[in-house]
Amino acid sequence: MSNIVIIGAQWGDEGKGKVIDVYSRKVDMIARYQGGNNAGHTVVIGKDRFILHLIPSGILHKGKMCVIGNGVVVDPKALLEEIKMLQSRGIDVDGRLFVSEEAHIILPYHWKLDGIKEEKKGRIGTTKKGIGPCYADKVARNGIRAVDLLNRDVLRQKLQSNLDEKNAIFSKIYGVEGFGFDALYKEYLGYGERIKKYICNTTVLLNGAIKKRKKILFEGAQGTLLDVDHGTYPFVTSSNSTAGGASTGTGVGPNKIDKVIGVVKAYTTRVGEGPFPTEFGPDLMERIRQKGKEFGATTGRPRRCGWFDSVVVGHAVMVNGIDEIVITKLDVLDDLETIKICISYKYNGGVHKHFPADMQAQAGAEPVYEELPGWKADTTGITTYSKLPKNAKNYLKRIQYILNTKIVLISVGSDRKQTFPKY
Numbered sequence: 435m436s437n438i439v440i441i442g443a444q445w446g447d448e449g450k451g452k453v454i455d456v457y458s459r460k461v462d463m464i465a466r467y468q469g470g471n472n473a474g475h476t477v478v479i480g481k482d483r484f485i486l487h488l489i490p491s492g493i494l495h496k497g498k499m500c501v502i503g504n505g506v507v508v509d510p511k512a513l514l515e516e517i518k519m520l521q522s523r524g525i526d527v528d529g530r531l532f533v534s535e536e537a538h539i540i541l542p543y544h545w546k547l548d549g550i551k552e553e554k555k556g557r558i559g560t561t562k563k564g565i566g567p568c569y570a571d572k573v574a575r576n577g578i579r580a581v582d583l584l585n586r587d588v589l590r591q592k593l594q595s596n597l598d599e600k601n602a603i604f605s606k607i608y609g610v611e612g613f614g615f616d617a618l619y620k621e622y623l624g625y626g627e628r629i630k631k632y633i634c635n636t637t638v639l640l641n642g643a644i645k646k647r648k649k650i651l652f653e654g655a656q657g658t659l660l661d662v663d664h665g666t667y668p669f670v671t672s673s674n675s676t677a678g679g680a681s682t683g684t685g686v687g688p689n690k691i692d693k694v695i696g697v698v699k700a701y702t703t704r705v706g707e708g709p710f711p712t713e714f715g716p717d718l719m720e721r722i723r724q725k726g727k728e729f730g731a732t733t734g735r736p737r738r739c740g741w742f743d744s745v746v747v748g749h750a751v752m753v754n755g756i757d758e759i760v761i762t763k764l765d766v767l768d769d770l771e772t773i774k775i776c777i778s779y780k781y782n783g784g785v786h787k788h789f790p791a792d793m794q795a796q797a798g799a800e801p802v803y804e805e806l807p808g809w810k811a812d813t814t815g816i817t818t819y820s821k822l823p824k825n826a827k828n829y830l831k832r833i834q835y836i837l838n839t840k841i842v843l844i845s846v847g848s849d850r851k852q853t854f855p856k857y
C-alpha cells in the first residue's frame with residue numbers, strides 16, 4: 435500500500451482528523467484536495483488539542499510534507515492565522531507546507547455573499563466562510579488564484595472586474611454596501627507577499643514524489659453526503675468531498691491511488707439544514723450530543739444526531755469505492771439499552787436501499803430499523819478488539835456485514851491512543 439485517500443462517509447465530522455493523524459505516521463506527504471476553512475479537524479495528543487481548518491492535520495507529525503492542493507479554496511488570512519497558531523505551539527511549517535498556485539482565493543466579498551444568501555435566501559446552514567461563492571467564481575472563470583496574488587497587474591485587473599460585478603450585486607440586488615478597491619488590493623497583495631514562500635506547483639511536487647515512491651495520504655474534508663454531486667443537494671458543500679476529488683483536486687491520476695479508507699461514526703451526525711432520516715428525538719439527541727461532544731469545530735453549532743444509517747454509508751461505500759472502514763466514537767453508545775441500525779428507507783410507496791435524488795422523497799424518507807442490544811459498559815479504556823464487550827462486537831459485525839466492507843480500525847475516544855485494529 436502506498437497512496438491512500440481518507441474520506442468521511444457520512445455528513446462530515448466523522449473524526450477524520452484523528453484517523454488522518456493515525457495514518458499520517460505511515461506516509462511521507464499529506465495532501466488536502468477540496469474544501470477550505472469550513473472544515474475542522476480535531477487531533478488530541480495527550481493534553482494538547484489541535485483544531486485545524488485548512489492545513490492538513492499531518493503537519494503535527496515532524497518531517498511530514500503537507501500540501502494544500504489546487505482543489506482547495508484558500509482564505510489567506512485564515513491560513514496565516516493557522517500557521518501562527520502552529521508556530522506558537524512549537525510546530526514549524528516552513529519547508530513542509532506547500533500551497534498550490536492554482537488554489538482559488540477566498541475574498542471578503544465571498545464571506546459577505548455567503549452570509550447574505552444565508553439570511554435572505556433559503557438557508558443551507560453554511561459555515562459562512564465564503565466557500566460556495568468562491569467555488570462559484572472558480573467555475574464561472576472569474577476566480578482569483580494563489581498565483582494571481584503574486585502578480586500586481588493580474589491581481590489589479592481581476593480584482594477590479596470582480597468588484598465591479600460584486601458591488602453591483604450588493605447594491606442593486608441586496609441593497610448593501612460593497613467594497614472599495616484600494617484597501618482590498620493592498621491587503622491581498624500583502625497576503626501574497628507573506629504566503630509567497632508556500633506557493634508552488636504542487637501537482638509537479640506530488641507527481642515527482644510518487645515517482646520517487648514516496649507515500650501520499652489524500653485528506654478529504656466534509657463528508658460524502660455533503661459532496662456537491664453525490665450528496666443531499668442542495669444541502670451540500672460546493673466541492674467534491676468524495677474520493678474522486680483527490681485526483682482532480684491535486685492533479686494526481688486516479689491510477690496512482692491504491693486504497694480508499696472511509697471514516698464512519700458509530701452513529702450519524704449532521705450540521706446545518708437538510709434531510710436526516712434517522713435523526714433522534716429531543717431526549718436521545720441531547721444525551722448523545724453531550725456524550726459525543728457534538729458541537730461544530732468550526733462554528734460551534736450543536737450537531738444534529740441520529741442512528742447509524744447504512745443507506746447513507748452504503749451510498750458512500752459505492753461512490754467512493756471504499757476498501758476499508760474505520761469506526762469512530764463507538765464509546766458514545768456505551769450507555770444505551772438498545773441500538774438501532776437503519777437498513778433501508780420507505781419512500782414513494784416502496785422500500786429502497788438507495789438514497790433518493792428527489793428532495794421531497796429525501797425529506798419524507800422513513801427509516802426501516804433493526805434493533806440490537808446495547809453493551810452497557812465503558813469501552814474508553816479498551817485497547818484491543820478482543821476485549822470489547824460481546825454486544826459491541828456484534829454491532830460492528832452487523833455493520834460490516836450490511837456494508838459488505840471490512841472494518842479495520844476502531845476508535846473509542848479522542849486521544850491518539852484510544853484506537854485499535856479490528857483483528
Ligand code: IMP
Pocket residue numbers: 445446447472473474558559560561562563564565566655656657660669670671672705706707
Ligand atoms: P459550506 O461548506 O460552508 O458552504 O456549508 C455547506 C454545508 O456543509 C452546511 O450544511 C455545513 O454545515 C456543511 N459543512 C461544511 N463543512 C463541514 C464540515 O467540515 N463538517 C460538517 N459539515 C460541514
